[in-house]
Amino acid sequence: MDRKDFLLTTCAACGVTSTLAFLDSCSKVGIINFTLDLTLPANAALAHTNGAVINGNVIVIKTSTGYEALSLICTHQGCIVSYTGHGFVCPCHGGTFNITGGVTGGPPPSALTKYTVVKNGTVLTITG
Ligand code: FES
Structure with a gap:
Protein backbone atom coordinates (compact mmCIF):
# COMPACT_ATOMS: atom_id res chain seq x y z
CA MET A 1 0.00 0.00 0.00
CA ASP A 2 1.51 3.32 -1.05
CA ARG A 3 1.21 6.60 0.86
CA LYS A 4 -1.79 7.84 -1.16
CA ASP A 5 -3.73 4.60 -0.67
CA PHE A 6 -2.86 4.60 3.05
CA LEU A 7 -4.17 8.15 3.44
CA LEU A 8 -7.32 7.41 1.43
CA THR A 9 -8.05 4.29 3.47
CA THR A 10 -7.21 5.83 6.82
CA CYS A 11 -9.06 9.07 6.23
CA ALA A 12 -12.20 7.38 4.93
CA ALA A 13 -13.28 6.97 8.54
CA CYS A 14 -12.97 10.70 9.24
CA GLY A 15 -14.82 11.84 6.11
CA VAL A 16 -12.05 13.53 4.16
CA THR A 17 -11.71 10.97 1.38
CA SER A 18 -13.36 13.19 -1.21
CA THR A 19 -10.97 16.02 -0.36
CA LEU A 20 -7.96 13.75 -0.76
CA ALA A 21 -9.31 12.34 -4.00
CA PHE A 22 -9.86 15.89 -5.25
CA LEU A 23 -6.33 16.90 -4.30
CA ASP A 24 -4.98 13.75 -5.96
CA SER A 25 -6.78 14.52 -9.21
CA CYS A 26 -5.54 18.11 -9.11
CA SER A 27 -1.94 17.00 -8.70
CA LYS A 28 -2.24 14.85 -11.83
CA VAL A 29 -3.90 17.51 -13.98
CA GLY A 30 -1.93 20.49 -12.69
S1 FES B 1 4.54 6.65 -22.73
FE1 FES B 1 4.06 4.96 -23.99
S2 FES B 1 3.74 5.82 -25.97
FE2 FES B 1 4.20 7.50 -24.71
Whole structure:
Protein backbone atom coordinates (compact mmCIF):
# COMPACT_ATOMS: atom_id res chain seq x y z
CA MET A 1 0.00 0.00 0.00
CA ASP A 2 1.51 3.32 -1.05
CA ARG A 3 1.21 6.60 0.86
CA LYS A 4 -1.79 7.84 -1.16
CA ASP A 5 -3.73 4.60 -0.67
CA PHE A 6 -2.86 4.60 3.05
CA LEU A 7 -4.17 8.15 3.44
CA LEU A 8 -7.32 7.41 1.43
CA THR A 9 -8.05 4.29 3.47
CA THR A 10 -7.21 5.83 6.82
CA CYS A 11 -9.06 9.07 6.23
CA ALA A 12 -12.20 7.38 4.93
CA ALA A 13 -13.28 6.97 8.54
CA CYS A 14 -12.97 10.70 9.24
CA GLY A 15 -14.82 11.84 6.11
CA VAL A 16 -12.05 13.53 4.16
CA THR A 17 -11.71 10.97 1.38
CA SER A 18 -13.36 13.19 -1.21
CA THR A 19 -10.97 16.02 -0.36
CA LEU A 20 -7.96 13.75 -0.76
CA ALA A 21 -9.31 12.34 -4.00
CA PHE A 22 -9.86 15.89 -5.25
CA LEU A 23 -6.33 16.90 -4.30
CA ASP A 24 -4.98 13.75 -5.96
CA SER A 25 -6.78 14.52 -9.21
CA CYS A 26 -5.54 18.11 -9.11
CA SER A 27 -1.94 17.00 -8.70
CA LYS A 28 -2.24 14.85 -11.83
CA VAL A 29 -3.90 17.51 -13.98
CA GLY A 30 -1.93 20.49 -12.69
CA ILE A 31 -2.86 24.09 -13.04
CA ILE A 32 -1.57 25.96 -16.07
CA ASN A 33 -1.58 29.74 -16.13
CA PHE A 34 1.10 31.73 -17.93
CA THR A 35 1.48 34.41 -20.57
CA LEU A 36 3.71 34.78 -23.63
CA ASP A 37 4.54 38.25 -24.94
CA LEU A 38 4.74 37.89 -28.72
CA THR A 39 7.01 40.95 -28.98
CA LEU A 40 9.82 39.24 -27.05
CA PRO A 41 12.60 37.57 -29.08
CA ALA A 42 12.19 34.39 -27.00
CA ASN A 43 8.72 33.95 -28.50
CA ALA A 44 9.61 34.87 -32.10
CA ALA A 45 8.91 31.31 -33.28
CA LEU A 46 5.21 31.99 -32.75
CA ALA A 47 5.23 34.44 -35.66
CA HIS A 48 5.41 31.54 -38.13
CA THR A 49 2.96 28.70 -38.82
CA ASN A 50 4.06 25.53 -36.97
CA GLY A 51 6.49 27.58 -34.88
CA ALA A 52 6.43 26.65 -31.22
CA VAL A 53 7.50 27.77 -27.77
CA ILE A 54 7.85 25.37 -24.85
CA ASN A 55 7.20 26.42 -21.27
CA GLY A 56 7.76 23.57 -18.83
CA ASN A 57 5.67 20.64 -20.07
CA VAL A 58 3.42 22.82 -22.22
CA ILE A 59 3.98 23.65 -25.88
CA VAL A 60 2.31 26.57 -27.63
CA ILE A 61 2.14 26.26 -31.41
CA LYS A 62 1.17 28.79 -34.06
CA THR A 63 -1.23 27.05 -36.42
CA SER A 64 -2.72 28.24 -39.67
CA THR A 65 -5.84 29.32 -37.79
CA GLY A 66 -4.50 30.49 -34.41
CA TYR A 67 -2.67 28.93 -31.52
CA GLU A 68 -2.71 25.53 -29.80
CA ALA A 69 -1.41 24.85 -26.30
CA LEU A 70 -0.81 21.19 -25.48
CA SER A 71 0.68 19.14 -22.69
CA LEU A 72 3.90 17.38 -23.67
CA ILE A 73 3.07 14.53 -21.27
CA CYS A 74 2.16 11.39 -23.19
CA THR A 75 -1.24 9.99 -22.25
CA HIS A 76 0.09 6.43 -22.31
CA GLN A 77 2.60 6.31 -19.45
CA GLY A 78 3.65 9.90 -18.99
CA CYS A 79 6.84 10.24 -21.03
CA ILE A 80 7.62 13.62 -22.54
CA VAL A 81 6.79 13.73 -26.25
CA SER A 82 8.92 15.55 -28.82
CA TYR A 83 7.58 18.08 -31.30
CA THR A 84 8.51 17.27 -34.90
CA GLY A 85 7.21 20.44 -36.52
CA HIS A 86 4.07 18.72 -37.78
CA GLY A 87 3.14 16.50 -34.81
CA PHE A 88 4.58 14.67 -31.81
CA VAL A 89 6.38 11.40 -31.18
CA CYS A 90 6.81 9.68 -27.85
CA PRO A 91 10.28 8.20 -27.27
CA CYS A 92 9.07 5.52 -24.86
CA HIS A 93 6.74 3.32 -26.93
CA GLY A 94 6.45 5.11 -30.26
CA GLY A 95 3.13 6.84 -29.74
CA THR A 96 2.42 9.58 -32.27
CA PHE A 97 0.11 12.59 -32.22
CA ASN A 98 -0.88 15.15 -34.82
CA ILE A 99 -0.27 18.88 -34.43
CA THR A 100 -3.53 19.34 -32.52
CA GLY A 101 -2.65 16.52 -30.11
CA GLY A 102 -4.86 13.79 -31.59
CA VAL A 103 -3.50 10.22 -31.45
CA THR A 104 -2.23 9.02 -34.84
CA GLY A 105 -0.46 5.83 -33.78
CA GLY A 106 0.86 3.60 -31.03
CA PRO A 107 -0.51 2.87 -27.58
CA PRO A 108 -1.63 6.29 -26.24
CA PRO A 109 -5.29 5.95 -25.21
CA SER A 110 -6.22 9.58 -25.74
CA ALA A 111 -5.14 12.92 -27.15
CA LEU A 112 -2.63 15.22 -25.50
CA THR A 113 -4.24 17.54 -22.97
CA LYS A 114 -5.25 20.86 -24.51
CA TYR A 115 -5.16 24.20 -22.77
CA THR A 116 -7.02 27.40 -23.52
CA VAL A 117 -5.16 30.12 -25.40
CA VAL A 118 -6.51 33.68 -25.42
CA LYS A 119 -4.79 36.38 -27.47
CA ASN A 120 -5.13 39.93 -26.22
CA GLY A 121 -3.09 42.31 -28.34
CA THR A 122 0.41 40.88 -28.42
CA VAL A 123 0.01 38.69 -25.35
CA LEU A 124 -1.12 35.07 -25.24
CA THR A 125 -2.61 33.79 -22.00
CA ILE A 126 -2.54 30.02 -21.56
CA THR A 127 -4.73 28.45 -18.91
CA GLY A 128 -6.08 25.09 -18.01
S1 FES B 1 4.54 6.65 -22.73
FE1 FES B 1 4.20 7.50 -24.71
S2 FES B 1 3.74 5.82 -25.97
FE2 FES B 1 4.06 4.96 -23.99
